Amino acid sequence: MRQVLGLLGVLGTLGSLYAVLYYFNKKTPEPEGCEEIQNSCSGCGITSCGRHPSHMSTEE
Amino acid sequence: MEEKKPSFLQSLILENPVFSLYLGICSILGVSTSLDNAVGMAALVFLVLLFSNIVVSLIRKITPGEIRIPVYIVIIATLVSVAEMFIKAYMPSLYASMGSFISLVVVNCIILGRAEACASKNDVLTSIKDACVMGAGYFVAIFTISVIRQFLSTGGWSFANPLTLKTIFDIKIIPEQFTIGLFGKPVGAFVTFGLLAALFAGYKQNHEAKLAQAAKEAKAAAAAAAKEAK
Amino acid sequence: MKRAFYLAFFLAVVAAIAGGALTFANDMTKDQIAANKAATEKANLEIIYPGSDFEKLDFTDDTGMIVSVYKANEGYVYQMSTDGFGGKGSIEFMIGFGTDGKISGYTVLSSGETQGIGSKVAEADFVSSVTGKDIGASIDIISGASVSSRAVIKGIDAATAHYEANYK
Amino acid sequence: MGDLLTLFLSTVLIDNIILSHFLGMCPFMGVSKNRSSALGMGFAVLFVIVGASLLSYALYYLALVPLGLEYLELITFILVIACFVQFTELFLKKFIPSLYKSLGIFLPLITTNCAVLYVALDNITNSYDLAHTIVNSVGVSVGFMLILYIFSTIRERLDASTPLKSFVGNPLALITAGLMALAFSGLAGLI
Numbered sequence: 001m002r003q004v005l006g007l008l009g010v011l012g013t014l015g016s017l018y019a020v021l022y023y024f025n026k027k028t029p030e031p032e033g034c035e036e037i038q039n040s041c042s043g044c045g046i047t048s049c050g051r052h053p054s055h056m057s058t059e060e
Numbered sequence: 061m062e063e064k065k066p067s068f069l070q071s072l073i074l075e076n077p078v079f080s081l082y083l084g085i086c087s088i089l090g091v092s093t094s095l096d097n098a099v100g101m102a103a104l105v106f107l108v109l110l111f112s113n114i115v116v117s118l119i120r121k122i123t124p125g126e127i128r129i130p131v132y133i134v135i136i137a138t139l140v141s142v143a144e145m146f147i148k149a150y151m152p153s154l155y156a157s158m159g160s161f162i163s164l165v166v167v168n169c170i171i172l173g174r175a176e177a178c179a180s181k182n183d184v185l186t187s188i189k190d191a192c193v194m195g196a197g198y199f200v201a202i203f204t205i206s207v208i209r210q211f212l213s214t215g216g217w218s219f220a221n222p223l224t225l226k227t228i229f230d231i232k233i234i235p236e237q238f239t240i241g242l243f244g245k246p247v248g249a250f251v252t253f254g255l256l257a258a259l260f261a262g263y264k265q266n267h268e269a270k271l272a273q274a275a276k277e278a279k280a281a282a283a284a285a286a287k288e289a290k
Numbered sequence: 291m292k293r294a295f296y297l298a299f300f301l302a303v304v305a306a307i308a309g310g311a312l313t314f315a316n317d318m319t320k321d322q323i324a325a326n327k328a329a330t331e332k333a334n335l336e337i338i339y340p341g342s343d344f345e346k347l348d349f350t351d352d353t354g355m356i357v358s359v360y361k362a363n364e365g366y367v368y369q370m371s372t373d374g375f376g377g378k379g380s381i382e383f384m385i386g387f388g389t390d391g392k393i394s395g396y397t398v399l400s401s402g403e404t405q406g407i408g409s410k411v412a413e414a415d416f417v418s419s420v421t422g423k424d425i426g427a428s429i430d431i432i433s434g435a436s437v438s439s440r441a442v443i444k445g446i447d448a449a450t451a452h453y454e455a456n457y458k
Numbered sequence: 459m460g461d462l463l464t465l466f467l468s469t470v471l472i473d474n475i476i477l478s479h480f481l482g483m484c485p486f487m488g489v490s491k492n493r494s495s496a497l498g499m500g501f502a503v504l505f506v507i508v509g510a511s512l513l514s515y516a517l518y519y520l521a522l523v524p525l526g527l528e529y530l531e532l533i534t535f536i537l538v539i540a541c542f543v544q545f546t547e548l549f550l551k552k553f554i555p556s557l558y559k560s561l562g563i564f565l566p567l568i569t570t571n572c573a574v575l576y577v578a579l580d581n582i583t584n585s586y587d588l589a590h591t592i593v594n595s596v597g598v599s600v601g602f603m604l605i606l607y608i609f610s611t612i613r614e615r616l617d618a619s620t621p622l623k624s625f626v627g628n629p630l631a632l633i634t635a636g637l638m639a640l641a642f643s644g645l646a647g648l649i
Contacts, residue, residue, distance in 0.1 A: 006525030007309040010517075014537035015134065015305030016298035019127050021544035023294050026126060028551045082487055082628055086572045089480035127297050131304055133540065133570070137533040138308040142315040145529070149319035152326045156400075163532050163579060167570040169484055245643065246478050250636030254629045262624030308533060316529040354461055373468065437646065 074267065077194050078201035079260035083169040088202045089249040090161050095219045098206030100154045104147070104162065106195030108139045109171050113187035115139075116179040123180070132175045133166075140166045151222040170194060201256075208252050213244035335360060338367050338386035338395035349456070353448040357382070365389050366457055372445035374403050374411075374438040381411065381438065385446055387425055387453045396420040396446075401438075408438035426450050462593050469597030472646050475573050476605045477639040482573035485564070486606060486635075487628055491617070495564075496610035500603025502564040504596070506546070507574050510539045511595040514578040515588070535578045543569045573602060605642075609635065 077083050087105070091097045115135050123131050144162045148155045155162065165171070174194050179187040210217055215234035220227040242248050335344050344360040344367065357369040365388040374381040381401045388394035398412035410416055410432050416439065420429055429446065432439040475481050485499055514535045522528055547565045550558035568574060577598050581591040612634055621630050 003313075003526055006521070006527055007313065007530065008306050010521050010525075010527065010530065010534060011305040011309040011537070012302040014534065014541060016302040018130050018537055018541045018544065019297040019301035020294055021541055021548060022130055023126055023297050025544050025548045025551070028548060082484075085483040085487070086480050089483065124297055124300060126293075127301055130301055130540065133536060134301070134304050134308050134533065137536045138311055141312055141529070141532045144532070145315050145319040145323070149322035149326065152330070160576060160579060160583070164481070164572050164576060166532065166536060167572050167575055169570070172570060242640070246480065246639040247636050247643065249480065250632050250639055254632030254636060257632060258622070258624045258629035261626075261629060262622075265624055305533070305537070309530060312529060312533065373464070 070267075072193075072197055072200055073260065074264055076197045076201060076260060077170050077173075078198060079257050080264065081173075082257075083173055084198060085253070087161050087165060087168055088198075088205060089246070089253060091158055092202050092206040092209055092249065092252075093213070093244055094157070094210050095203075095206050095217055096154065096222060097157055098202045099219070100147075100151070100158060100222060101161065101165075102195070102199040102202050104143055105165060105168060105170065105198050106191070108136065108143060108165060109174060109195055110188065110191040111139050112136050112171055112175050113179040113191040114184055116175045117182060117184045117187040120180050128180055129172075129176065132172060132180075136171055136175065137166045153220075153225055154222040170198060204256060205249075205252050208256075209243045209248050212240045213242070213248060215239040334369070334384055334397075334399055335362070335367055337397045338362070338384055339364060349452070351452060353452075355445050355448045356452060359452075361457075362386070365394050366453060367395075368449040368453070369399070370445040370449055372441045374401070374408055374441040381441055381445070383411075383442060383445065385420075385449050387450070387457075391425055393421055393423050393425060398442075403435075403438045407435050410435045411438050411442045420446070425453065462589060465590060466593050466597045469594055470601040470604065471642060474601040474605055474642060475576070475598045476602060477635070477642050479573075479576065481576050482571055482602055485567055485571060486609070487631060488567075491610070492614060493607065493610045496606045497603070498560050499564045500599070500606050502561045503568060503571070503573065503602050504599035505561075506539070506543060506565070506568045506571075507577050507599045507602075508592070508595045509546070510535075510542045510574055511578045511581055511591060513538050513542055515581055515591050518582055531579070531582060535575060539574050539578065540569050573598065605638065609638065612638075 074080070078085070078088060084105070087101055091101045112132070112135055116132055119131075140163060143165075144155075147158075147162060174190060178190040182190075207217065211233070214232075215236060215238070216230070216232035218227060218230035240248075243252065332344070335342075339362040342363040344362050347359045347361055349356065349359045355370050355372050357371050359369075360367045365386055367384055367386045369382070369384050371382045372380075380403060382399040384395070384397050384399060385393065386395040396417055401409055401412055403409050403411065416432055423429065429443050431443065469475070473479070476483070476486055482503070485503070517534060517538055518528075518531060522530060522534065543565055547558075550561065550565075577595055581594055584590075584594075586594060609631075613631060616630055616634065625633075
C-alpha cells in the first residue's frame with residue numbers, strides 16, 4: 001500500500017509540476033530583445049525542440 | 061507527365077527518416093556493431109513507435125493542446141520502460157549487448173517526432189501505417205550499417221536467435237588477421253554512417269535532377285504544342 | 291489560472307496511469323530478472339570453483355574496482371572491474387584466492403579491449419601465467435598489450451591487498 | 459581523491475560522451491555551425507546536466523529507494539529533467555533576460571537530449587556516491603563542450619570548402635567526427 005501511495009505521490013507531483021511549468025513557460029512572453037533568436041536555430045528536424053512550430057499552437 | 065507516386069522502395073530511400081532528417085542517430089551509431097543488436101534495436105524502436113502512435117492517436121481528442129508534448133513524452137517513457145523490463149527478463153544476452161541504449165530510445169527523435177507530426181492529427185489506421193513506414197526506414201538504415209560494420213570488423217556475419225541464443229548463421233569470409241578492428245570502434249560508426257548518408261544524398265540529388273529535367277522537357281513540349289496550335 | 295490546474299491534473303493522471311502500467315509490468319518480470327541475475331552469477335563463480343556453494347559477503351572498498359566478494363568452500367572469489375584500453379570499467383574479471391595461499395583461478399567475464407591486442411588478457415597463456423601463482427607474487431605484463439594487462443594486474447593487486455587485509 | 463581525477467579525465471577525454479557514446483548527436487549536428495552557438499550550447503548543457511543529475515540523484519536515493527520504486531527511475535528522471543529545463547527557461551525569461559538571450563534558444567532542445575538522460579542513469583547504474591556524481595556530470599558536460607567547440611571551429615572551414623556535392627553538410631561533418639574519434643582514442647593509455 002505504501003508503494004502505491006509513494007508512486008502516486010512522486011509521479012503525480014512531477015507530472016503536475018511539469019504541466020504547470022510547461023504551461024507558464026508558454027504563457028510568459030519572451031523578453032523584448034529575444035524575438036529574433038528563432039531563426040538562428042538552423043532548421044533542426046527535431047520536433048521535441050521547444051522552438052519547433054509544434055509547440056507554438058495555444059488553446060485548441 | 062504527372063508526378064507518379066514514388067514506389068514504397070523509393071520512399072524508403074528518399075524520405076528515409078534516418079538519412080534525410082538525421083533523426084535517431086544516437087541509437088544507430090551506438091548499436092550497429094552486430095546484426096543481432098541492429099535487428100533487436102530496430103524491432104524495439106518499431107514496437108515502441110507502433111504502440112506510441114496507437115495510444116497517441118487514440119487519445120488525441122482529449123489531450124489538451126498546450127501539453128501535447130509532455131503527454132507524449134510520458135507515454136513513450138512508459139512503453140520503453142515496459143519494453144526494457146521484458147528484454148531484461150527474456151533476452152538477457154541482447155540486454156547485455158545493447159545496455160544503456162535501450163532506455164535511451166525514450167529520447168529517440170523519430171518516435172516523438174512521428175507522435176507529434178502524424179499520430180496527433182490522424183486516426184489510428186494512418187498512424188499505424190506511418191509507424192510501419194518509419195519503422196521500415198529505420199530498419200533499413202541500421203541494418204545496412206551493421207552489415208557493413210560487422211563484415212569489416214569481424215570478417216563475416218553472425219546472427220543468433222535472441223530468445224534461444226542458437227546461432228542461426230555464422231559466416232566468416234575475411235580471415236582473422238585481415239579484419240579492420242576500427243570498424244567495431246566509434247570511428248567506424250561515424251565513417252560508415254557519413255559515407256552512407258553521402259550515398260543517399262547523392263541518389264536523392266540525381267533523382268531530383270532527373271525529375272527537374274523531366275519537368276523541363278514536359279514544359280518545353282507543352283510550349284511547342286501550344287505554338288503549333290496557334 | 292483554472293486552465294493551469296486542469297492541465298496539471300490531466301498530466302498527473304496520465305503519469306499515475308503510466309506508473310500503474312509500470313508496476314504491473316514490473317511484477318510480471320521481477321522474479322524472472324532476479325532468476326537471470328542469480329543464474330549468471332552462479333555460472334561465473336562455477337568457473338573458479340566448480341560445484342562449490344558460494345556466500346556473498348559485503349565489504350568496504352575504496353579502490354572502486356571490487357564489484358563483489360564471495361566466500362567459497364576452498365577460498366574466496368573476487369569479481370573485479372578495471373579501466374582498460376576500452377575506457378571506464380572495460381575489463382571485468384573474476385579471481386579466486388585459495389586457502390592454500392595460491393591463486394586458484396582467473397577468468398575474464400567481459401572485455402571491451404581491442405580485438406587481437408587487449409583481448410589477450412582473456413586468452414589461455416595469460417590465464418595460465420596467473421593461475422597457480424602464490425598470492426601477492428608479481429605477474430608480468432603481456433608485451434604489446436601493456437595497457438590492458440597492466441589494468442588487469444592493477445585489479446589483481448587491489449583484490450590481493452583486500453584479501454590479505456580481511457580474510458587471510 | 460586520485461580516482462576522482464581519473465574519472466574526470468576519462469569522462470572528458472577518453473570516454474567522451476559524443477565520441478565514444480554517440481550521445482547528444484542531435485545538438486552536435488544541428489548547433490555546431492559557429493563557435494558562439496557551440497559555446498552557448500555547451501554552457502546550457504553543462505548547467506542542465508549538472509542540475510538535472512543532482513536532482514535525479516537526490517530524488518532516487520531519497521524517494522525511490524526508500525519506497526522500493528526503483529523500476530520507476532526512467533520515467534521519474536525524464537520528468538525531473540523536463541521540469542528542470544522548463545523551470546530554468548521560465549526563471550531566465552523572468553529574471554535574467556540577458557542570459558536568456560544567449561542560452562534561451564538551446565534550453566528547449568536539451569529536454570529530450572540523450573546525453574542528459576544518460577548521465578542521470580549512469581550515476582545510478584554505477585552507484586556513484588555524491589562526489590563521483592558531481593565529477594561525472596561536470597566531466598561529461600566539459601567533454602561535450604570541448605568536442606562541440608573544436609568541431610565548430612572545423613565546421614566553419616568545412617562550410618567554406620567545396621566538397622563533392624553529395625558530401626556537403628552533414629555527411630562530411632560525420633566523417634570529420636569519425637576522424638576526431640580516432641584522434642581522441644589515442645589518449646586511452648592516459649589513465
